[in-house]
């Protein structure tokens with residue numbers, strides 16, 4: 001496995017998305033600031049390079065924890081987790097203006113580690129068409145609330161008055177999405193989270209009010 005070396009001290013660096021950092025000399029920067037030989041390793045299919053996926057994996061885990069509370073079937077949990085993950089990365093990629101090659105290469109390496117490589121092809125295809133993968137299901141913003149969020153409302157609403165577990169779990173899930181998106185987009189993780197949470201909270205409140213009216 002090829003190692004990417006620090007341009008300052010030569011030690012192996014940790015690569016996440018389009019950023020690298022050296023734990024020896026503490027230098028860091030965008031992938032574009034690496035030596036050409038090291039950049040070539042990241043961009044070439046001939047190398048199997050070591051990159052760090054811990055932030056991504058943590059985000060996936062947070063999404064999965066939320067999915068476990070919404071669905072009982074483990075296959076459904078897995079499928080929904082990876083679908084939402086694919087939506088999140090593809091939405092973030094669309095917002096990326098520079099270092100797109102580094103980001104897509106990083107994601108490709110990530111997908112190779114997991115048995116969902118087919119999904120990566122679908123994400124890339126959506127990206128080429130300038131669309132987020134599965135946007136109709138997972139979009140969540142002031143204008144659009146995807147079918148996934150609408151479908152889970154009946155599971156959330158009975159709990160909205162007396163217990164906060166649903167809120168805690170949904171926040172955890174949105175944190176996972178924010179963490180993943182922040183790797184690829186320039187936006188701060190906290191800003192992404194606020195935006196998602198406000199959109200979900202509003203839809204959730206409106207839905208609960210409507211249900212109350214119906215009795």
Ligand SMILES: [Zn+2]
Nearest residue numbers: 006009022025
């Ligand atoms: Zn260094």
